[in-house]
Amino acid sequence: MKYRISSSRHCLVMVMLSLAAASSNVYAESDYQALQNEVQALRQELSELRALVKQQSASQEDVKSLRQEVKATSRAQSEATNADSVAHIAGYAAVGLTDRSQSGGSAFSVASFNPIFHFLYKDIALAEAELEIAAAPDGTTETKLEYASIDIFLNDNTTLVAGKILSPLGYFRQNLHPAWVNKFPSITPGFGEGQAAPSSEVGLGVRGGYPLGEGKKLKYALYVGNGPELEVDGSEIHGIESDGYTRDVDHRKVVGGRIGLVPLPRLELGISAADGGVGLEGEPDRSYRVLGTDVGYQWKQLDLRAEYISQRVGDLATSVAPDGGTWKAWYGQASYKFLPTKWEGVLRYGKYISPHADQRQEQWAVGVNYLWGPSVMAKLGYEFNQGLAGENTDANRWLLQFAYGF
């Protein structure tokens, strides 16, 4: 019985085992298939990945050539920034519209482009030149050399300037006339070319500054040049032209300069003077004298300035134009930036007195400017003009200008 039991138990175990074996056999077969599929998929994935990695990872050679490229680029970069000589183009462009509907109608009256070229050698020399390329009313193009000079930095306080320079006399002509700097679309009466303020000079000068303590300074500019020439109309001197001449018809140089005092930061007071000769070809020279004074003050968003300038030509009885005369002008201007908006308001008063009634002018001007950036703007202005009846100087006008300093 014991055997029986044991043999029947044995039989049971055998049956169970064979059942288990049969069922596990079934399980193993499908599992194996799945596993095999999985391995196949993984293999596929791996080989794809391998190909991808191979494609993406740089070879030794790639790394080497990349290193060389980086080296060359950084050398070029540091050469560009540390080279002894640097070249740069700056300048400005202006376009504008004038509407003098009371008298002369309206016209798109301004299209000018003034490139400025700069070349700097170490901290020793700067060559600077500005061209004015402007569309003339008759459709031709006017090109003018505004200045071309070589400046040598002699020391911390003295720079030698030589060549065709903006006249160091006064403030507006040399510092404020570019369209993106001038707060109003037009130039104040008397400060235009051939009027009361000298514009250019060909000669030699020194300029610089001395610190006088915290925020205080003395500025100076002294020069000797060929001086201006007279523009004669019949038996009258029509105007004094200071385009910057490379001849000196009167054979007498003009010497002068400006001294500026900065007693407080952002306040500057200046006086200008010049003395010398002016004349006409074949005539003896006659006296030429310039006197000027200027002031500028900035406080927060307010900018105030005023200037007076006069040029006087002596009489000469033996000349074709015996009478001399004084051409003088002054102006005052206030402008205010309404931060944080981009708007700016301007108010200006100016007066120009000349020996000729048709040149005289008195003007009030109001303007509003919109600044897209510090040197990109639209300026809209209105001038209330008083001059000789019937002349352009007597007609009020609207002006619109776009200016961009780059």
Added chain:
Amino acid sequence: MLNNSFHWAASLVSAVLLSMAMAGVSHAEPSASVQDDPGHFARGAQAWANNCASCHNLRPAKDLRDDQWRVVVAHMRVRADLTGQEARDVLKFLQESN
């Protein structure tokens, strides 16, 4: 007449010489001591605020690249009668805040 102009040219040359003697001629190239000067940047910021808005709107550092500022600051040094020290300070300030 000619004497007159020579006289003036001579005075101008003497003015140059005098001014050079007063300041000592040095081409003021940025030396190591200038570059390491810790007050450089702060002085530059001050000089920029005091000097660079008296004629036109202030031009921020990012208007131009560092190498362009080198030329422009030299240009403005002549235009605005900056001292060499002011020009170096302003340049340092503009380049470092760029």
